[in-house]
Amino acid sequence: MILLGALVLLLAVLGAPIFAVIAASALLGFTRAGIDLSVVAIEFFGIAETPVLVAIPLFTFAGYLLGAGRAPQRLVRLSQALLGWLPGGLAMISLATCALFSAFTGASGVTIIALGALFMPALAHAGYDPRFRLGLVTAGGSLGLLFAPSLPLILYGVVAEASIDELFVAGVLPGTLMLVLLAGYSYWRNRHLRGSVREMSLAGVRDALIEAKWELPLPVFVLGGIYGGYFAISEAAAVTALYVAVVELLILREVGWRELPRIVRESMVLVGAILVILGTSLASTNYMIDVEVPQKLFGVIREYIDTPATFLAALLGFLLVLGAILDIFSAIVLVVPLVLPVAAEFGIHPIHLGIVFLAAMELGYLTPPVGLNLFISSYRFDKDVAEVCIATLPFLLVLATCVVIIAYVPGLSLWLLS
Amino acid sequence: MRIESAGRWLEDALLVGLFGVLTLVSVMQILLRNLGFAGFVWGDGLVRIGVLWIALLGAVAASRDQKHIAIDLARRLLPERFWRPVAVVVDAFTATVCGFLAYYSWSFVRDSRAFGDTVLGDWPAWLFQLILPVGFALISYRYASGCLRRIAGVKR
Numbered sequence: 001m002i003l004l005g006a007l008v009l010l011l012a013v014l015g016a017p018i019f020a021v022i023a024a025s026a027l028l029g030f031t032r033a034g035i036d037l038s039v040v041a042i043e044f045f046g047i048a049e050t051p052v053l054v055a056i057p058l059f060t061f062a063g064y065l066l067g068a069g070r071a072p073q074r075l076v077r078l079s080q081a082l083l084g085w086l087p088g089g090l091a092m093i094s095l096a097t098c099a100l101f102s103a104f105t106g107a108s109g110v111t112i113i114a115l116g117a118l119f120m121p122a123l124a125h126a127g128y129d130p131r132f133r134l135g136l137v138t139a140g141g142s143l144g145l146l147f148a149p150s151l152p153l154i155l156y157g158v159v160a161e162a163s164i165d166e167l168f169v170a171g172v173l174p175g176t177l178m179l180v181l182l183a184g185y186s187y188w189r190n191r192h193l194r195g196s197v198r199e200m201s202l203a204g205v206r207d208a209l210i211e212a213k214w215e216l217p218l219p220v221f222v223l224g225g226i227y228g229g230y231f232a233i234s235e236a237a238a239v240t241a242l243y244v245a246v247v248e249l250l251i252l253r254e255v256g257w258r259e260l261p262r263i264v265r266e267s268m269v270l271v272g273a274i275l276v277i278l279g280t281s282l283a284s285t286n287y288m289i290d291v292e293v294p295q296k297l298f299g300v301i302r303e304y305i306d307t308p309a310t311f312l313a314a315l316l317g318f319l320l321v322l323g324a325i326l327d328i329f330s331a332i333v334l335v336v337p338l339v340l341p342v343a344a345e346f347g348i349h350p351i352h353l354g355i356v357f358l359a360a361m362e363l364g365y366l367t368p369p370v371g372l373n374l375f376i377s378s379y380r381f382d383k384d385v386a387e388v389c390i391a392t393l394p395f396l397l398v399l400a401t402c403v404v405i406i407a408y409v410p411g412l413s414l415w416l417l418s
Numbered sequence: 419m420r421i422e423s424a425g426r427w428l429e430d431a432l433l434v435g436l437f438g439v440l441t442l443v444s445v446m447q448i449l450l451r452n453l454g455f456a457g458f459v460w461g462d463g464l465v466r467i468g469v470l471w472i473a474l475l476g477a478v479a480a481s482r483d484q485k486h487i488a489i490d491l492a493r494r495l496l497p498e499r500f501w502r503p504v505a506v507v508v509d510a511f512t513a514t515v516c517g518f519l520a521y522y523s524w525s526f527v528r529d530s531r532a533f534g535d536t537v538l539g540d541w542p543a544w545l546f547q548l549i550l551p552v553g554f555a556l557i558s559y560r561y562a563s564g565c566l567r568r569i570a571g572v573k574r
Contacts, residue, residue, distance in 0.1 A: 011508060015489065018488055024515045047469060051465075054444060057472055237444075238444035239445070239448065261430070265433055268434075269480045271472060272472065272477035275469070275476065326489065
């Protein structure tokens with residue numbers, strides 16, 4: 001049995017789909033426990049018993065559709081008009097825009113492809129050096145992870161059975177901290193670039209605002225609607241999807257009806273890939289809870305670790321390694337059910353844990369060997385992966401500092417909730 | 419081959435159509451609720467089952483595009499001549515696991531039918547659960563045929 005387990009793990013490293021690896025371990029586990037294996041299907045059916053999941057296809061579709069039209073261009077123009085007067089401003093604009101856009105598109109690479117392509121030449125024109133540009137755009141691709149309505153936040157809420165509304169609120173300050181520190185780094189690094197500063201023109205701001213009038217209400221719907229308590233998450237998702245479809249297809253007509261099936265299919269491929277992992281992990285988690293893995297885990301950890309602070313340090317180390325090899329969605333469904341009860345024993349708030357978890361996993365997008373952003377950037381900008389890694393390193397270090405702060409200052413995540 | 423391409427077309431059409439229905443029903447529920455009506459009794463249940471169907475159909479589509487989430491270490495660390503044999507093993511494994519999943523989902527559906535479970539009022543639940551065995555069987559088929567093609571040396 002242990003041999004079989006090791007074999008399954010080897011297959012995972014060799015590139016077997018994660019969902020198949022999880023399903024295989026669940027099947028093996030239940031066989032060992034002598035439980036009828038149709039339990040795996042029964043658990044998978046749990047997907048149809050979790051109402052909030054409908055938000056995932058709806059938000060994903062809205063993000064893909066936004067990326068297909070000219071929304072990215074308008075967003076860039078607006079932020080340039082608003083912040084172009086600041087030294088190092090264009091770098092900060094890129095960061096803020098990437099954060100906003102990747103919150104909607106779920107850090108799936110769409111941001112680097114859609115926005116990165118716009119910012120790279122603009123940053124070059126403003127005199128930013130090539131390495132800085134590359135690192136900035138690569139790091140920007142997952143900056144929105146802690147902002148609503150990012151998919152990982154929703155998925156964590158589902159898996160941890162925590163309030164997604166609260167997670168959306170809790171992510172605001174930690175996400176802003178990441179933005180502020182990265183902006184500070186960009187300013188310091190480019191303090192010699194005074195020449196690129198432009199005059200702020202009110203007319204320019206007005207034009208850009210008018211141009212972006214259809215996209216501007218979006219964050220208001222989602223954030224205002226949810227934070228203000230007007231919408232449930234799934235309702236906000238439905239309204240967002242419908243709104244984006246009406247704007248892109250009927251009002252602005254930037255996306256043709258003929259492209260719609262392709263966009264729906266493309267976004268649903270991502271949704272299917274995530275949900276099939278969630279479905280199979282419902283079964284494997286059930287097995288692990290059954291054989292009391294969290295309790296045993298806690299027993300072992302307790303022998304070496306006795307304060308919440310050391311536990312957090314160990315957790316961060318673990319998540320850094322995990323994030324380097326596993327994608328964020330698989331990590332959430334596999335690890336959260338195990339870590340959550342252990343963290344609770346150490347008195348760590350589940351919402352705080354969620355923010356720490358996602359913030360730490362965000363680093364995983366930028367670390368070799370499997371950091372998604374590194375490869376998307378390398379592919380999109382035709383650069384060697386090693387070169388992208390080096391360019392991204394300073395940004396990674398800044399973000400790592402943020403993660404430590406987020407972990408040890410729970411107030412950052414919890415203050416807005418109280 | 420014609421059956422295969424017709425099947426693909428059907429998969430895509432189902433996926434796109436289902437997503438459309440899901441969006442419309444979700445929006446309609448909100449409208450009705452805010453206008454003071456109760457909304458359809460079966461609306462929420464339909465949406466939840468729609469998500470399950472999208473999950474499976476999306477996963478089938480992901481198998482076709484080779485877009486399932488995986489730890490892609492082998493390709494980065496192993497020399498190119500190992501890629502094909504590794505892919506053959508990985509595909510065979512995935513096809514087998516999904517075969518098991520299809521089989522045990524089928525037995526779940528059979529039991530549910532025997533018990534007479536119902537959803538959305540008095541619709542038989544097994545009709546809606548059928549997507550589980552069908553979906554996993556299709557994924558298994560995709561990986562099995564991919565595996566055979568790799569062995570035969572045909573590029574996908």
